[in-house]
Amino acid sequence: MGGRIGFPGWEKKYYEEAKKLEVYTYSAESGEMIRGILAGESPKQVIKIYKKIGPCKCGANNPKLLETECMGDYDISITCMRCGRSLLRSMYDFDVKKPGGWVDLCIRDWNNGIDQKEIEAAKDADWERKRIKEEHFSWKPVHPNNMASNPLEGYYALLFKKQHDGKIYGCKWTIVFQLEEKDAMYIPYDAKVEAYILFMKRYFDLEDTFDYPEPETKDSPDDYYAGGPYDGVNDYGDFVRSYRTLEEAKLGAIGRCGWQGLHADTVIKNERKN
């Protein structure tokens, strides 16, 4: 901060005034709490930002503005020193669109008398809206060699989303039936399914979405084609987890989509092209 003396907004008078405000910034890395500072803002700007904060709805003035930085992630809180009312907004808040926007958002909500539990409820509602649900999945049958005359061995579903560079990211979920074994390698033809094994395969930088052909019903081995443009339908990818029921396995796939950046706003509807 001292190094910027001489720049507009960094004059000594602003610096001294900002130092007296209930404004603090805490860095997890240095473990230091510094008064009168907000990351990337001049002391003049810090004063301007603090002046936008109205009194608490309990009537108390001068709430505490605290910025916390941890490994490049920022959040900001406003806390009333009398009644303890506190609001926290982070750079990951759902309606933050511009850099530093979480500060404006926190101040706006504070001045509107909003409480943290209302913010949390709104966030939960937004996550719920964006969450991938059963209707985003279209489970299709998997047969060995993609031949319909072979027994059904599980289901697969493909989901896609646009990458930042315009290419497409794909994710294939496959649930494979594990049949009861009578003896090592011996599975009677009427064997029951004892487990549903979930697998996942990822596809990066695709030019387009893809799907596999419908399972073939013709008898000649020359007539079937089990492959898609990128691999075969029987290429499941990595083991994820085993489940007791098909429903649990499907929910396991659905629940993991968020980790793959797949949500209702980004997922591409995949139409069968062949």
Ligand SMILES: [Zn+2]
């Ligand atoms: Zn208060």
